[in-house]
Amino acid sequence: MSWMTLSLTLLFVFIPLLLSKTLNLGLERDTMVAALRSTIQLIAVGFVLKFVFDSEHPIFIILMVLLMIVAAVQNARHKGKAIKGITWKLFVTFVAIEVLTQTVLLGLHIVPATAQYIISLSGMVIGNSMVLAILFLNRFTAEVEAHRDESELILSLGGTPKQSINRQLLKSIQASMIPTIESQKTIGLVQLPGMMSGQIIAGADPIQAVQFQLLVVFLLLATAAMTSVLLGFLSYRSLFTERMQLLKIDLD
Amino acid sequence: MNQENGDIVSPSPAIRLDGVSYRANHTDIIKKVSGQFPTGNITALIGPSGAGKTTLLKLCNGLISPVQGGIYIEGKRIEEQSPLSVRRHVGIVLQSSPMIQGTVQANLALPLQLRGKTLSEEQAIATMERVGLPTSLLTRDARELSGGQKQKVSIARTLLNESKILLLDEITASLDPSSLQEIEDLIVKLKDTEKITIVWITHNLEQANRIGEYFWVMVDGQLREVGTKEEIYASEDEDVKRFVKGVLS
Incomplete structure (x- = not known):
């Protein structure tokens, strides 16, 4: 999977954001933080794992x-x-x-x-x-x-x-x-x-x-x-x- | 026994407290209490709600420890004895003592089970007779008993530890007059025939008059008065006077 293809999956993040906004669930901020944190954490772990596996x-x-x-x-x-x-x-x-x-x-x-x-x-x-x-x-x-x-x-x-x-x-x-x-x-x-x-x-x-x-x-x-x-x-x-x-x- | 400066002095008290204080949640609950419970007698421990009476009994049974002062069980400091032996020797029946899940027999067996022993059929029957309960109740679900029956089972359960001192916390508070009378008779019998020292918390001054030989009056965590019934009624302490007057009216 390319990074470009992966970026398309962000569409899935827009769904809860849209629902939260429409229904006044107040979860927009938490959803954004969750998406951002998981992206950063997993990418970081990916690079660390690659380094560890290689070494x-x-x-x-x-x-x-x-x-x-x-x-x-x-x-x-x-x-x-x-x-x-x-x-x-x-x-x-x-x-x-x-x-x-x-x-x-x-x-x-x-x-x-x-x-x-x-x-x-x-x-x-x-x-x-x-x-x-x-x-x-x-x-x-x-x-x-x-x-x-x-x-x-x-x-x-x-x-x-x-x-x-x-x-x-x-x-x-x-x-x-x-x-x-x-x-x-x-x-x-x-x-x-x-x-x-x-x-x-x-x-x-x-x-x-x-x-x-x-x-x-x-x-x-x-x-x-x-x-x-x-x-x-x-x-x-x-x-x-x-x-x-x-x-x-x-x-x- | 005589009285010195408001303290009852017994040559060999069952329990002696020396400047005992207890604190919880930043609140002083027991404040420098000194006094003793004479051996082989019934001491009625009275006082308004929140005076620290239940806390005092828990201190004597070792369920909690004082922050200051010493407690002596038959002359020996409580900390010098194993908590397990203190608790078996100084039995306590709390107002909230629950029945464990199961039959009356299972409840009676509990103190023995805790020591790795079993309750024999004969022991179970003898214990029921000792507290005046019909043996047919042995197989009944303990949680379905009446209030008076539950309290008798609680007392019997504690007695199976062969306790020589029995601390009772408002055990007749919610009982009907006939159950109340039965429990009073039972406690007096235990004191007379088995020489068990009793400390009995009660809100009921009439009951205290009936069963108490000595009195402790606690107000606001302090021991305000000790002595015979007459001495309590003649107390100069304003809070004690107010309490006695309030209860009697």
Whole structure:
């Protein structure tokens, strides 16, 4: 696709702008910012990726993955600001998941150890993990605050912090995983996944594209489970004092 | 027991507070409270709403910690004991104590489960009899019980920890007269036969007169008066006089 052809797709941006203006939705500015930011960010990433792929140097691959993790932490941490040390807890979670998934993928030679594969798959893993972390933190802090009476009852009877919020913790882990599981149940029927569509458009064999997509599906299922569980168990203790007292959670 | 400078002095109080203050959301809720709850008695903790009574009970159960001062459970500073053992020894029944999802038996089993133990059939029956509830209720959904029955289950649940001190927060506030009488009888029986020390928050001065042997009157986070019923009625403190007069009228 040439840059000229790409510029024609800007027509799609005019549609929401026109609708917003006509219906007084007040979304013109946000739409413009979204279009502009995605253009600049993606073009910049395109050039960075080209440089990294060409160099094939491990340090650039690691830096690129680290950049993704830092951006994901930055994005997710606001949702868990009530949890002390949430920044490093998210960082540890994302790094652990990245290390684990790449160990399996590269260790078992499922994909070649090249920048092209490592960075693309890392982006999917970390991106999915970030969304899961946001969903989990949102639900978890709300659940704990909503069932404060129950937690205090268990604590007052001599229960441990873990026992006092176990139900809320498991419920939040479950709730944050449901969207991933549900969307994967209808994959290929309701929507063709982005990566698979991209490969097919680029001329790849559909069966080959499906194989890669299945790899991603299984990877994201594992990521979903690991993110919520790891983050949940790293976080819950921070909601209590050293004397096992439940702290007040600021949900704003 | 005697009284010195307005403080009740007991040779071995169940709980002693020494200059205890508590602050939350930039507000002083408990202000330098010193006093004690005598062992084996019922202390009626009274005072207007917002006086800090519930906060005081939570401090004694270790659900919150004071910002200043010391709390001593049977002579030992609370911080020197594990939070878990303090909470099992000093049971608390809050007005808002919820029933957990499940049957009455599941609710009774909770304190034991938390210690990795199970509630036997015999224990369940004995506990129901101890608080005057029919054993046929054991299989009922706890959330469907009447207010009085729920409060009895809450008390029974706390007692299964073998607590020697029981803190009660307005547990009869929303009960009909017959349920109220049953709970009062139960608490007096626990004190008399099992030598459990009771601290009972109540808004009802008549109830405090019926069950209380000693009184604490709190106003605006401060302990304004302690002593016997007669001493409370004879208080010189204007806020205490106003509270007693207001409640009685």
